[in-house]
Amino acid sequence: MSDRRGTDTHTQLGPLAGLRILELADEKGQFCGKLLGDLGADVVKIEPPGGEPSRRIGPFLDDTPHPERSLSFWYYNTSKRGITLNLETADGRQLFERLAAASDVILETFRPGFLASLGLDYQALRKPNPGLIMCALTPFGQTGPWRDYLSSDLLHMAAGGEMASSGYDERDVPAAPPIAPGGGNAWHMGGHFAFMAIMAALVHRTVTWQGQYIDASIHEACALTTEAAIANYVYRGEVLRRQTGRHHAAGTTPRTQFRAKDGNYVCALVAGRLTPKYIGELADLLDTNGMAGDLRDPKYQDPAVIAANTSHIIDGLVADFIASQTAEEAYHAAQQRGFTWGAVRPPEALLDDPHLHDRGFWKEVEHPELGRSFVYPGEPAIYNGSPWRISRRAPLIGEHNSEIFCDELGLSRGDLVVLAENRVI
Amino acid sequence: MPQPRALENIRVVDFSWVRAGPWATRWLGAFGAEIIKIEWPESERGRLPSTTTPQDIEVNLNTSGNFNDTNVNKKSLSLNVRSAKGLEIVKRLVAVSDLVIENFSSRVLRNWGLGYEALCEIKPDIVYVSMSGYGHTGRHHHYTTFGPVAQAASGLTYLSGLPGEPPAGWGWSYMDDTGGMYGAMCALTGLYHRNMTGQGQHIDLSQMVSSVPLNGPALLDFTVNGRGSRRPGYPPGNRAHWPGTPLVNNYRGPTVAPHNAYRTDPGGYNDWCVIVCHSDEEWQRLVQVMGAPSWAASAKFATVAGRLQHQEELDQGIEAWSMTSGKYELTERCQAAGVRALPVQSAEDRVEHDPQLRHREMYLPIEHPALGMRKVQNAPFKLSETPAENRLPSPLIGQHTRQIVEDLLGYSHEELCAGFADGTFWPTKRPRFPYMEEMLR
Numbered sequence: 001m002s003d004r005r006g007t008d009t010h011t012q013l014g015p016l017a018g019l020r021i022l023e024l025a026d027e028k029g030q031f032c033g034k035l036l037g038d039l040g041a042d043v044v045k046i047e048p049p050g051g052e053p054s055r056r057i058g059p060f061l062d063d064t065p066h067p068e069r070s071l072s073f074w075y076y077n078t079s080k081r082g083i084t085l086n087l088e089t090a091d092g093r094q095l096f097e098r099l100a101a102a103s104d105v106i107l108e109t110f111r112p113g114f115l116a117s118l119g120l121d122y123q124a125l126r127k128p129n130p131g132l133i134m135c136a137l138t139p140f141g142q143t144g145p146w147r148d149y150l151s152s153d154l155l156h157m158a159a160g161g162e163m164a165s166s167g168y169d170e171r172d173v174p175a176a177p178p179i180a181p182g183g184g185n186a187w188h189m190g191g192h193f194a195f196m197a198i199m200a201a202l203v204h205r206t207v208t209w210q211g212q213y214i215d216a217s218i219h220e221a222c223a224l225t226t227e228a229a230i231a232n233y234v235y236r237g238e239v240l241r242r243q244t245g246r247h248h249a250a251g252t253t254p255r256t257q258f259r260a261k262d263g264n265y266v267c268a269l270v271a272g273r274l275t276p277k278y279i280g281e282l283a284d285l286l287d288t289n290g291m292a293g294d295l296r297d298p299k300y301q302d303p304a305v306i307a308a309n310t311s312h313i314i315d316g317l318v319a320d321f322i323a324s325q326t327a328e329e330a331y332h333a334a335q336q337r338g339f340t341w342g343a344v345r346p347p348e349a350l351l352d353d354p355h356l357h358d359r360g361f362w363k364e365v366e367h368p369e370l371g372r373s374f375v376y377p378g379e380p381a382i383y384n385g386s387p388w389r390i391s392r393r394a395p396l397i398g399e400h401n402s403e404i405f406c407d408e409l410g411l412s413r414g415d416l417v418v419l420a421e422n423r424v425i
Numbered sequence: 426m427p428q429p430r431a432l433e434n435i436r437v438v439d440f441s442w443v444r445a446g447p448w449a450t451r452w453l454g455a456f457g458a459e460i461i462k463i464e465w466p467e468s469e470r471g472r473l474p475s476t477t478t479p480q481d482i483e484v485n486l487n488t489s490g491n492f493n494d495t496n497v498n499k500k501s502l503s504l505n506v507r508s509a510k511g512l513e514i515v516k517r518l519v520a521v522s523d524l525v526i527e528n529f530s531s532r533v534l535r536n537w538g539l540g541y542e543a544l545c546e547i548k549p550d551i552v553y554v555s556m557s558g559y560g561h562t563g564r565h566h567h568y569t570t571f572g573p574v575a576q577a578a579s580g581l582t583y584l585s586g587l588p589g590e591p592p593a594g595w596g597w598s599y600m601d602d603t604g605g606m607y608g609a610m611c612a613l614t615g616l617y618h619r620n621m622t623g624q625g626q627h628i629d630l631s632q633m634v635s636s637v638p639l640n641g642p643a644l645l646d647f648t649v650n651g652r653g654s655r656r657p658g659y660p661p662g663n664r665a666h667w668p669g670t671p672l673v674n675n676y677r678g679p680t681v682a683p684h685n686a687y688r689t690d691p692g693g694y695n696d697w698c699v700i701v702c703h704s705d706e707e708w709q710r711l712v713q714v715m716g717a718p719s720w721a722a723s724a725k726f727a728t729v730a731g732r733l734q735h736q737e738e739l740d741q742g743i744e745a746w747s748m749t750s751g752k753y754e755l756t757e758r759c760q761a762a763g764v765r766a767l768p769v770q771s772a773e774d775r776v777e778h779d780p781q782l783r784h785r786e787m788y789l790p791i792e793h794p795a796l797g798m799r800k801v802q803n804a805p806f807k808l809s810e811t812p813a814e815n816r817l818p819s820p821l822i823g824q825h826t827r828q829i830v831e832d833l834l835g836y837s838h839e840e841l842c843a844g845f846a847d848g849t850f851w852p853t854k855r856p857r858f859p860y861m862e863e864m865l866r
Contacts, residue, residue: 015618027678039614058674059646071649072676075641141807144784150765153677154663154684158699159767161775163663163686165596166585177686178697178769179593181585182660184677188639190805192606197806197813199613200456204431204811206620212810220787220805223775227444227572227597228491230788231477233772234800235490239695240772245582245594246573250476256573257591265591267577331578335568342570342633344592346654347580347640348647358563361634375648380635381611382560385626386618 014040015386019202020103022046022096023080024087027054027184028218029109029137030076031191036105036198037079038379038388044099044404045080048087049423051397061370067397068369074394078365078376082395083404084425087118091424098409100125105198106134112142122213132211133201137194141217151218156186160222165229167242169252178242189225190218245344254310257344258319264327265344268334270314276301282318285337291321351375365393401425430457431811435616436522438515439463439499440506440539441608442471444572444598445632446528446556447495448605453524453612454498455804455813461518461829462499463506464822467852471495472822479796487795487821487858494801496819497791502830503823503850510849512538517834520547523619524612528556531566541627550625552615556608560631570632572598579636583654584643587662588670603639604632642676663699668736679703682732683711685740686769687747689755697769698752700743700759705729711764715746753778776800793818826850827864841865 017040023033024046037043045052054076055067062069086092097120100106106125108115115121122134136142139151157163157180168176194216201212229248232238240248245257245267254271270282283295295317299305306313322330331343343349350356361378379388405411405425419425435458439450447462454460466486475489482488502518505511519525525544527534534540534555541553555561558570576582576595586593611628619625637644646652654660658670665675665684674680681703689696702708705728712721720742725731732739747755752768759766770779776788788800796818804813830836830844842865844850851857 015614018621035610057679059642059650059652059676061649063650071645072642072674075645135806140781141785144781146760146781149760149767150763151767152701152703152765154699154701155765155767158686158697158769159779161770161772162595163697163699163769164695164771164774167593167596168587168590173587173590176587176593177663178695179585179587180663180686180699181581181593181595181599182675182677183581183584183640183643185599185639188603192603192610193805196452196606196609196613197804197808199610199617200431200813201808201811203435203613203617203620204429204433206617207433208429210810212808214806214808216806217785218805219781220785223770223779223782223787224802224805225599225602226772227599227602228477228494229597229772230776230802231491231494233776234494234788235477235479235796237773240596241694242593242596245592246596247598248596257594259591265577267573267582267594269571269573335565338569340569340571340574342574342577344577344582344594345580346583347637347643348653348655350580350637350640350644351647355559355563355565355568356634356637359560359631359634361637374645377638377641377644380607380638381628381630382562383611383614383626383628385624 012387014388015383016041019105020044021105021107022099022103024106024108024110025137026052026109027057028139028187028190029107029194030054031187032137032194033080033107034076034078035191035195038390040386043080044400045077045082045395046085046096047082047397049084049425051084075376077394079391080395081400081403082398083401084398086424087120089422089424091419091422093118093120095405095409096120097125099404100132101128103129104131104133105202106132107137107194107198108134109137112136112138112147126211130211131205131209133198133205133214134211135194135198135214135216137190137216137218139217140219142215146219153184153186154180156218156222157181159219160186161226161229162222165226165240165242165248169244172244186218186222189221190216193221193224254314258322260322260327260330261324262326266322266327266330266341267344268318268322268339268341270318271310274306274310274313276303276306279306281337285334285339286317286321288333289321289324291317291324293317363390365390367393369396398425429811431808432456432458435459435524437461437524437526438518438522440525440527440529440534441556442469442528444471444495444601445604446526446608447471448602449556449608449612450526451495451498451605452609452813454817455815457811460499462496462501462820463515464501464503465505466503466822466855469822482796490796490799493793493796493799493819497801497815498817499820500825500829501820501822502826504826505849506537506539508849510844510847514830514834514849515539516547518829519544519551521833522548522551524552524554524616526554526556526608526612528608530569531557531559531561545625550619550623552612552619552625553627554608554611554615554630555627556604556630556632558631559633561629572601572604575600575604575633575636578633580640580643581636584640584660584676586660588658588660588667600632600636604635607635646676664736666733668734672733680733681729682736683708683739683743687740687744689747689752690750692748695769695771695774696752698747698755698766699769700747701765703765707764708732710762711759714758714762714764715743718742718746789815791815791818794821821858821860823851823858823861
């Protein structure tokens with residue numbers, strides 16, 4: 001792969017190079033595996049024969065459903081190798097034990113107790129490999145009254161508190177329900193925390209060479225991801241209200257989302273910043289379109305006058321200024337003058353963002369079996385000493401079976417046939 | 426004997442402020458790293474203004490509840506970094522530290538003489554994580570963000586809302602939380618790499634850019650299929666699909682119905698339960714939990730295609746039933762029968778009513794000198810050998826100045842007193858807190 005900065009990222013190793021990760025994960029844990037793989041770890045994804053059920057999640061290439069065409073699966077499984085293995089067979093368990101003995105980390109998302117019921121619990125797996133780290137990332141963790149509850153992204157966004165904070169002002173959408181932000185972010189929240197825990201265990205292991213077991217909970221990860229909502233309750237007993245496109249709050253706050261000329265919105269944080277100095281800068285910004293109104297009136301040197309005119313300034317002048325141009329124009333005009341504003345963009349608009357191109361963000365990923373390559377989103381952070389990179393597209397079902405089972409574990413081609421016929425791989 | 430810590434003997438110089446950076450170092454502290462937070466009261470943002478100070482306690486630099494939760498496990502050094510003496514002290518601190526983390530705008534620390542190259546001369550294997558709005562490279566590196574702006578500009582805000590309405594967005598700075606996660610993830614990855622290779626590095630994290638990969642499937646639908654998110658029926662609120670619009674995946678999971686939030690008894694602001702059925706079998710179980718009402722027996726609800734097509738009627742039927750029970754009772758009945766359901770939970774619900782979070786000890790009290798005993802949020806993972814724990818409350822501003830300057834860096838007590846007198850450790854004209862007077866004895 002090459003990135004669009006033109007630097008050759010082939011020659012340098014990622015920060016996690018040399019680590020072998022076994023991933024036994026569905027939609028709950030595949031993102032965590034991608035985070036590890038894109039940073040250079042050798043992530044071997046172990047799927048049941050026939051492929052992981054998350055291959056059935058759309059959208060699909062050309063809207064043609066097929067386990068090798070799920071764009072969701074493609075995205076969340078970059079930089080991994082893939083093998084198939086049926087852990088519910090004796091042969092499968094034996095092969096898994098051999099792989100585990102030579103691995104650094106196992107990431108699994110089975111229901112609590114499943115691996116133990118197969119004799120593949122951490123205590124058993126670590127015996128031949130004391131440095132082994134095993135992370136179980138499950139909806140509610142390995143203990144507690146909700147341990148065996150079923151979940152989904154929407155369920156986690158409800159119980160985690162995301163929905164209680166997100167939605168609409170009554171004046172914008174009367175009787176609106178709490179809204180769960182989209183995109184599958186419950187799995188992202190769980191994946192981020194699981195990655196952190198695994199990395200902490202790995203850093204610890206560089207000193208002690210001892211592994212450990214990690215019991216990570218997606219519900220807890222989501223419950224931790226609502227900024228100050230918990231503090232508002234713990235310290236002030238407040239339960240916050242939902243407000244259109246802006247922060248939850250105990251009372252109603254001025255709006256921050258304004259409609260631009262092209263129908264897109266701009267997030268403009270103005271309230272709470274209205275000092276006489278700010279009014280002067282705001283006048284300069286609004287004047288770029290000749291729309292400063294009365295902002296240069298000396299009366300605004302008086303904070304009391306500003307306070308009395310908050311609605312005039314925000315709902316009048318700022319709203320009119322944004323309505324007079326496109327969201328992108330307002331965004332850049334404001335940022336160029338030091339205002340922390342942003343256009344509310346649909347994801348596809350990011351492909352046109354020159355800043356991302358400057359950072360070499362977009363990556364061409366080859367899909368050799370299709371004879372095509374596609375543009376994927378790139379790195380959250382630039383590691384200047386050990387590059388992030390997508391080393392390969394998501395694995396095809398069992399794509400690396402012979403590489404792992406034959407080249408690495410020494411099985412013959414004939415062995416592979418027997419395993420396939422017996423639904424082991 | 427206390428268990429060992431994962432980041433035993435790791436020292437972090439923490440220049441971060443507001444929320445995203447401090448949320449990152451909070452977790453490094455929970456893993457046992459020594460976090461030295463460099464602060465200056467004149468340019469403080471994070472302690473003040475505070476909307477989370479208890480009603481009966483005076484608002485000052487030491488009484489923000491949110492600051493306390495965000496900054497447990499840290500020590501505070503108050504220091505004017507923009508003085509020659511302050512700069513020298515920082516450099517001595519970096520020389521005995523492993524990691525520097527900061528979330529200023531892109532050129533700030535470099536302009537202070539504390540850029541990566543300068544710090545490498547002092548500590549060649551330093552891991553340096555910068556967390557800026559747009560990153561240190563790229564034409565808009567000087568743009569600034571708060572969470573909501575990063576969320577807007579990256580496409581995250583757009584994914585939340587009802588079709589035909591303005592974006593509902595995220596009701597908090599999701600990217601301050603998540604930006605903090607990435608800060609900690611970069612730090613841990615950099616430390617691992619350093620321990621394995623002996624090489625430090627500069628890691629350039631951008632809050633806005635790190636939001637973009639969270640839209641992966643939506644972006645691939647565009648780059649591969651040419652389909653954008655700006656289309657009828659998207660985003661579909663809490664549903665997997667908005668009835669009457671083309672059947673297109675919503676990037677949250679499988680396209681199924683029911684998949685929504687339903688009102689529950691007694692109909693208060695947060696009395697909602699979400700229910701999702703991933704299969705016909707799960708739907709039939711829900712029908713049984715509802716007491717097999719006659720409307721649910723209709724053939725139009727027997728298939729997923731039918732339930733998607735008749736979603737309005739389906740949701741009305743479910744809500745008529747859900748409104749007769751409380752959200753926790755409903756959850757228990759559904760889950761006992763193998764139906765996916767959970768309550769919408771406010772902060773109060775999570776702290777007081779969630780039996781799972783209680784069992785997992787998510788909120789345990791810690792004594793804070795100014796705020797008293799207060800519950801703080803614990804880690805969402807349990808490490809068997811090196812548990813992540815909150816052992817220290819958030820520091821009072823400058824609370825550990827003497828300890829760091831004298832005990833760690835070896836300055837004399839006279840030098841500490843001189844530094845207070847000349848404005849290195851506290852603005853000369855600003856009243857000192859009583860614990861600072863104590864420090865100077």
